[in-house]
Amino acid sequence: xxxxxxxxxxxxxxxxxxxxxxxxxxxxxxxxxxxxxxxxxxxxxxxxxxxxxxxxxxxxxxxxxxxxxxxxxxxxxxxxxxxxxxxxxxxxxxxxxxxxxxxxxxxxxxxxxxxxxxxxxxxxxxxxxxxxxxxxxxxxxxxxxxxxxxxxxxxxxxxxxxxxxxxxxxxxxxxxxxxxxxxxxxxxxxxxxxxxxxxxxxxxxxxxxxxxxxxxxxxxxxxxxxxxxxxxxxxxxxxxxxxxxxxxxxxxxxxxxxxxxxxxxxxxxxxxxxxxxxxxxxxxxxxxxxxxxxxxxxxxxxxxxxxxxxxxxxxxxx
Amino acid sequence: xxxxxxxxxxxxxxxxxxxxxxxxxxxxxxxxxxxxxxxxxxxxxxxxxxxxxxxxxxxxxxxxxxxxxxxxxxxxxxxxxxxxxxxxxxxxxxxxxxxxxxxxxxxxxxxxxxxxxxxxxxxxxxxxxxxxxxxxxxxxxxxxxxxxxxxxxxxxxxxxxxxxxxxxxxxxxxxxxxxxxxxxxxxxxxxxxxxxxxxxxxxxxxxxxxxxxxxxxxxxxxxxxxxxxxxxxxxxxxxxxxxxxxxxxxxxxxxxxx
Numbered sequence: 158x159x160x161x162x163x164x165x166x167x168x169x170x171x172x173x174x175x176x177x178x179x180x181x182x183x184x185x186x187x188x189x190x191x192x193x194x195x196x197x198x199x200x201x202x203x204x205x206x207x208x209x210x211x212x213x214x215x216x217x218x219x220x221x222x223x224x225x226x227x228x229x230x231x232x233x234x235x236x237x238x239x240x241x242x243x244x245x246x247x248x249x250x251x252x253x254x255x256x257x258x259x260x261x262x263x264x265x266x267x268x269x270x271x272x273x274x275x276x277x278x279x280x281x282x283x284x285x286x287x288x289x290x291x292x293x294x295x296x297x298x299x300x301x302x303x304x305x306x307x308x309x310x311x312x313x314x315x316x317x318x319x320x321x322x323x324x325x326x327x328x329x330x331x332x333x334x335x336x337x338x339x340x341x342x343x344x345x346x347x348x349x350x351x352x353x354x355x356x357x358x359x360x361x362x363x364x365x366x367x368x369x370x371x372x373x374x375x376x377x378x379x380x381x382x383x384x385x386x387x388x389x390x391x392x393x394x395x396x397x398x399x400x401x402x403x404x405x406x407x408x409x410x411x412x413x414x415x416x417x418x419x420x421x422x423x424x425x426x427x428x429x430x431x432x433x434x435x436x437x438x439x440x441x442x443x444x445x446x447x448x449x450x451x452x453x454x455x456x457x458x459x460x461x462x463x464x465x466x467x468x469x470x471x472x473x474x475x
Numbered sequence: 476x477x478x479x480x481x482x483x484x485x486x487x488x489x490x491x492x493x494x495x496x497x498x499x500x501x502x503x504x505x506x507x508x509x510x511x512x513x514x515x516x517x518x519x520x521x522x523x524x525x526x527x528x529x530x531x532x533x534x535x536x537x538x539x540x541x542x543x544x545x546x547x548x549x550x551x552x553x554x555x556x557x558x559x560x561x562x563x564x565x566x567x568x569x570x571x572x573x574x575x576x577x578x579x580x581x582x583x584x585x586x587x588x589x590x591x592x593x594x595x596x597x598x599x600x601x602x603x604x605x606x607x608x609x610x611x612x613x614x615x616x617x618x619x620x621x622x623x624x625x626x627x628x629x630x631x632x633x634x635x636x637x638x639x640x641x642x643x644x645x646x647x648x649x650x651x652x653x654x655x656x657x658x659x660x661x662x663x664x665x666x667x668x669x670x671x672x673x674x675x676x677x678x679x680x681x682x683x684x685x686x687x688x689x690x691x692x693x694x695x696x697x698x699x700x701x702x703x704x705x706x707x708x709x710x711x712x713x714x715x716x717x718x719x720x721x722x723x724x725x726x727x728x729x730x731x732x733x
Contacts, residue, residue, distance in 0.1 A: 158485075183485065206582045207575065207732040218487060223582035226491040234579040236732075240572035244510035253509070257494055257502050257580050282511065298576065305485050335485070 158183055159204060159306065159339055163213035166199050173199045175361045176213070181339050181354075183305075186332045188348030189341040191358035192446055197341040198236065200358070201310050204339075205234050217306060229258040233299030233307045238291040238315065243284030247274060247294055250283060251301060258302045268297040273323075288315030296324065307331060309340040313347045325351045345442045359446040369438055376441050377413040382406075382430040383421060392424035393417070409434060494581065499590035504597055506573075507564060516560060521605050523552040528609040532617050540617065541624035545610040550634050550696040553602045554641045558662055560598065561645020564591050565727075566655035574732055584728045588650055595646050599639035606634070629699035637695035644688075644716050650723025653730065666715075685710040 159181040166174040174196040181187040191197050202208040204215050206222040214221065217232055225231060241250050251265045269279050272293040283291065292315050299307060307328070313321045328338050329351055342348045348355070349369060356366040365372055383389045386408055393400045398420070399411040407430065410417050414433050421428045507513045531548040532540045565588075568574045581587055614623075645662065652658035666688045673679035673687065683690060684707055691711040694700075700708065 202732060205579050207578055209729070209731065218485065220487070225487065225582070226493045228582060229580045230491070231487060232579075234575075236575050236579075237572060240575040242506075242510050242567070242571040242573050244512050246509075249509050253502060253506060254576060254580060256498070256505070259494060259498070 158219065158337055159187075159215070159217050159308075161200070161204060161213070161215040164200060164203050164210050164215055165212045166196075166203060166208065167211045172361050174203070174210075177358065177361075177363055178213075179356045179363065179366055181337050183337050184332055184335050185353040186328055186338040186340070186351050187354045187356060188352030189339055189356050189358065190345060190348060190442065191341075191343065193343050195343075195358045195446070196361040197343075197358060198310055201236060201308055201339070201341060204308060205232070205236070207236065217308075227258065227302075229254065229302040229304070231302070231305050233302065233304035233309075235295040235299045235307075235309045235312055237310065238288065238295040238312075241283045241291065241294065241298075244282055246280055246282050247286065247290075248279035250294060251297055254298050254301050260301055260303075264301060268300055271300070272297040289317060289320055292316055293320070296327075304336070306337040307339070309338070311342055312340055313342065313344075321347065345439055349438055357442065357445050364445045365441075372441060373438065374413070376411075376444070378434045379410045379412060379414045379417040380430070380432055380434040381408050381410060381417050381421070381428060383408075384427040384429065388424055389421055389426045392420050392426070396420050493583070493586075496586065496590065496593070499581065499586060500593040500597070503564070503587075503590045503594035507560070507594065507598070513563075516556075516563070520553055520556045520560070520602065523556065524549050524602075524605055525609045525613075527552050528606075528613045532613050536617075538620055538623075540614070542610060542614050543624050543626055543630065545614055546606060546626055546630070546634065547696050549606040549610050550637060553606060553638055554693075557595075557598065557602060557638060557642040558645030558648070559659060561595055561642045561647075562649040562655055562658045562662060564595070565646055565649030565723075566653060566658055569653050570655060572732075578732065585724065588646075588724060588727050591646055592643055595642040596639050599635060599642050602638050602642075603635045606638075607631070627699060630696060633700060634696035637692055640692060640712060640716065641688075644719070647716055647720035647723050650727045651719040653726065686714050687711065688715055 159179075161177055161179050164174055164177040165172070177196070177200055179187075189197055189200070199208060203210045204217065204222060216222075218225070222228060222232070245253075248265060248269065251268060252262060255262060255265050269275075274290065274293055274297070278286075278290060283294065286294065292312060296309070296312060299309065312324055316324060328340065332338050332353075340348065340352075352369070354366065354368055355372060357364050357372075365375070367375065380403065381389070390400050390408060393408075393410050393412070396412075396416075398416065401409045403409050412420075414431050418428060418431060421431075508517060528545050528549045531545055535544060568577060577587060578584060648658045648662045649655070652661060669679075669683065669687055670689060673683035685691070688711055691704075691707040694704070695708070
């Protein structure tokens with residue numbers, strides 16, 4: 158169980174995270190999604206007591222993180238896979254954490270096996286590890302204390318497709334046994350396959366959260382052709398539904414097909430074609446993060462560099 | 476992952492304890508030795524100590540190479556190198572980003588800093604043992620009368636204090652400054668600059684009897700201290716150990732992890 162309430166972090170005047178509120182329930186995987194620089198890592202660090210919120214607070218398993226007596230026994234954290242001493246051997250890195258947690262040494266070998274780091278890799282110094290190997294070592298480190306809750310920042314980063322499938326299975330399995338998972342990513346396709354809920358952040362603010370279906374429902378759009386588009390357009394706007402024209406002469410309404418059909422009936426316009434449009438999570442993700450970024454650019458002067466968001470979105474599109 | 480409890484009823488055991496302080500200290504010691512750089516550095520301190528004792532014995536020879544002098548000289552290199560180890564003990568965590576793991580497992584950062592200080596004292600004991608062993612063994616191996624004479628308990632205890640104090644000064648500088656290179660430069664340059672200044676500016680000269688590390692702490696391994704000597708050493712420790720440590724405690728606990 159994770160509860161974040163109005164978490165806010167400012168560096169000087171620059172807001173990094175603003176009023177972030179969400180909860181993660183046991184038995185679920187929550188995807189924390191947003192472009193690079195949107196405030197995901199800062200939020201996760203505040204949850205783990207690594208950064209002090211300017212205001213707001215958070216609890217894990219019902220307590221502020223720093224008040225857990227032996228946090229590693231309950232919460233597995235992976236914030237940055239490269240945050241291991243370059244000159245320390247892989248196995249020793251885990252063994253130090255195990256000693257700190259008070260976990261028996263054989264558990265280290267169990268986890269090395271679980272994350273598929275063989276004896277040769279375990280003997281190597283972390284400086285010689287690839288990003289994928291570091292990621293596996295970091296995941297092993299997070300799982301050492303047999304936690305109930307996992308907080309992972311971009312865990313799929315650097316993993317190959319096989320590794321990504323492996324971690325998906327691992328997290329799914331973890332949640333199905335009652336564990337809580339919060340994982341961040343800037344890539345929708347990495348999380349949409351396993352996340353029960355999505356929390357989408359752009360420029361430090363939560364722009365949407367819910368199950369993928371809820372998100373799509375909340376942002377439903379309908380494509381409609383009618384006997385009299387002019388009348389229908391006016392009727393829709395009277396119901397505060399945004400309408401735009403498509404290239405091929407149809408109307409695109411920011412509402413569900415049900416709502417559009419009700420309005421059309423009320424206006425006495427015969428509908429020729431009506432279907433849901435934009436039930437595409439990726440499209441929605443772009444729309445949300447772009448709007449979120451634009452709004453907060455308009456609100457906070459001076460404007461943050463456009464580059465951060467835009468390059469990430471291009472990355473996502475690839 | 477054997478025992479995930481039923482999700483909604485998950486409770487943190489009410490009798491759960493924090494990792495004991497002894498365990499934290501042992502782990503800090505382990506972290507000092509289990510990296511390539513840490514191991515080599517420690518080995519280098521031991522080797523330089525042995526070489527210093529041998530050189531002292533060869534250069535002085537005969538009646539001048541008393542056990543007292545061998546021990547006195549053996550402490551010098553450790554007193555220079557241990558503060559470096561102390562600085563790295565703190566700054567290494569930040570530069571290698573291991574603070575991410577350390578602080579998520581032990582959120583109370585003051586306990587980590589305290590464990591590092593405790594580990595420094597253990598290291599000082601070990602260095603002291605090496606200094607004493609090198610002095611005695613080299614003294615025994617040399618033809619008499621080299622290595623003759625005795626060591627007073629006061630000089631031994633003061634030698635140990637000297638090593639512990641210098642190592643802890645390194646930890647304090649590391650905690651206050653947090654970046655190894657600036658911390659080392661400032662630790663090494665400030666006292667030297669002070670010495671240089673005080674030799675040219677007269678009023679500072681009197682002050683340096685009270686505040687300069689070299690003149691006030693250096694003789695700890697040389698002779699049994701008088702009350703005045705202790706007063707001088709005390710004021711020096713207040714300036715070079717207590718002040719950076721207070722700044723360090725404050726900064727170490729507050730810094731955000733990036």
